[in-house]
Amino acid sequence: MAEESKTVYQLTMKEILAASITSGRFGLVFSGLLLIYPEFNQFLPEWLINKVEAYVMDNGVYELIVMAAILMAVSWVVSTAGYALKYANFKIERNGNEVRIVQGLFDKKEFVLKLHRIQAITVKEGILREPFGYCSVEVEVIQSIEAAGHEVMLHPFMKKKDVQQLLTYLQLPYETEEEIVHLPKAALRRYVIIGWITSAVLALPIVGASIYFKQNVALFTLIPLFIIFTLLAYARYKSGGYMIRDNQLVMVYRGLAKYTGIMRRRHVQAVGYNQSYFQKKDELCTAVVSVAGHRYEVKHMRKEDELRIYNWYKEKGNTTV
Structure with a gap:
């Protein structure tokens, strides 16, 4: 029935x-x-x-x-x-093994997702939402669903603490993780250096404009610019990490927003890593996991942690969970 x-x-x-x-x-x-x-x-x-x-x-x-x-x-x-x-008029319903999403005021759209086609969950905490505990939830799906592309918004705005309740209601086999394995201290230096380089690149047009228009006061904006990118670099370092629990992998990383990818082992398509010359000196690397065409990347992870993820993935053939 x-x-x-x-x-x-x-x-x-x-x-x-x-x-x-x-x-x-x-x-x-x-x-x-x-x-x-x-x-x-x-x-x-x-x-x-x-x-x-x-x-x-x-x-x-x-x-x-x-x-x-x-x-x-x-x-x-x-x-x-x-x-x-x-x-507008956003509503999500579950009917048997399907999830029905309705949204839109003038251009009303409806998505019907088969539960078994959902390959991963991505929780996004924007910089304006994270301080208040809110996030959006997307699902990574295979191509043959009734939606364009691989990503479908499962919920555009909800309390992060309620995400697990939503997944439970939809009977999706994913669990949110509060504890993760964080990045090593050696990663902080690399995030900060990248932040400083980015701020320097953005400072060039400001300096050029201030000289061209003879508005030297504009140069004072370089100070908050430098501070902002330093703080962002530290936030990226503190946010990054992963967690393996049985047949589930969680990867956490940050651009401006904070992303948490939750995936089951049987849905992972590939696991790999990139390693620059400077990362190699500190035994660091960038871990990459692909699910339904979506790439989850955690930069400056310990090489031993990436190998742990790879070994976990190699056991894929020994499980159907």
Whole structure:
């Protein structure tokens, strides 16, 4: 007898608004506007461009900051509205061996996932959500499901502490892990160096613009830029790690957002590693695990830990769990 359809979770308007505001996609819109500008710029009259440049040179850096803030605010409003429309009326149901996801206000979409086609779980904690304990949950699936690509949003906005409850309701054989094997201290130096190099690269256009527009006050922005990337490097170091428990592997890593990949051994397609010359000196490497075409990477892991993951994967033929 088929199991009755059961609503696991339905987003309220308040939750949709909170999810939209904290989605972090305003940066993509902002970047898009900046990318479009050079193409649009060629259609602008030269007198207008000269007038804008004269205004920038005649006014202080504070006016530039205000202009940038206004542009970011517009980007945030646009991205928030788009996210809210996409996930309005979000509802997830389970019916027998299927999961049904419905979302959208004007462009209503429905995804039906077979439970056995779900290959891995990815929990994403954005930088605006993590401090408040919220995350989104995606599933990695094989190609023949009724959805484009390999990734499907299982839940766009929920408390991280409730993720296990969601997985249990859907009867998915995955368990969240609070404890992980963290990265060695030698990894911290490498994350910090990469952070400093990144901040230096981003500082170049700021320095160039400050010289061109004769706004030396803009150089003071280099200090918070350096601090931000140093703190981000430390956060990446503290977040990274893995955990093996029976037939399950958990890999945790961070870009801007923090990602937690949860996968079963029988679904892992490949395990490998990359090792640079400098990593080799400290017996470190970048561990790579592939599931349903998705790559999970933890950088600057101990080589012995990567070998432990590889040996765990080699036992794949001895289990059907």
